[in-house]
Amino acid sequence: LTARSFKANRDAVLSRIPEHKSDRLISLQSASVVYDLLTIALGRRGQYEMLSECLERAMKFAFEEFHLWYQFALSLMAAGKSARAVKVLKECIRLKPDDATIPLLAAKLCMGSLHWLEEAEKFAKTVVDVGEKTSEFKAKGYLALGLTYSLQATDASLRGMQEVLQRKALLAFQ
Known part of the structure; x- marks a missing residue:
């Protein structure tokens, strides 16, 4: 799963021009699936520090994407990084x-x-x-x-x- 997350980061379509919208959505969906599975796997083993680091790398997909911001905030909370979690939760409040x-x-x-x-x-x-x-x-x-x-x-x-x-x-x- 960690290798898949690196691949998802590498293959990400980050361009904001309208012609790349569908590619960007596909890239975001595949990355979200990988990070959801990674969250389940690492969360079950109590590896919250590693999870928050992986999700931080995923934040380049997260422009206006509530799901990834919220997962990142929860992983920071679980890892004991409360001050940073509050900052990320402020962004979540802005989005929702x-x-x-x-x-x-x-x-x-x-x-x-x-x-x-x-x-x-x-x-x-x-x-x-x-x-x-x-x-x-x-x-x-x-x-x-x-x-x-x-x-x-x-x-x-x-x-x-x-x-x-x-x-x-x-x-x-x-």
Whole structure:
């Protein structure tokens, strides 16, 4: 599979001129199949570092291609490269703004190992906004927002700021 991924990279049609559109689509489809199989094989063996490196090479196919960007972000998350995964998830949000799972994942990463609480708040608010259209994510968005405010309150040094953030957290949880 790794040899096939190198072949897919080598044979890629990257030209953006209209005459090469069908060749580019065929190239993208064959590369996607190879990288999907590679994801399954390496994921089952816990080789997330190698998977993220292989998918990074595939990013030359990925202009406006959500599937490859999302796979790359998930592989970075699994490999423990949270900061880079958040950057890739931002691109995924740009490509698919109506999908609430993407900013929810980004908020989780920001709240967890990164402790980027301001970024987590932005992502949680995005989930709430997208959740207005799809109610299933609205509650998860408010939960993420409440957790973010609660973590910010714990970090705040001024008592007044702690109280304001705790009130915001309680409102989000309601």
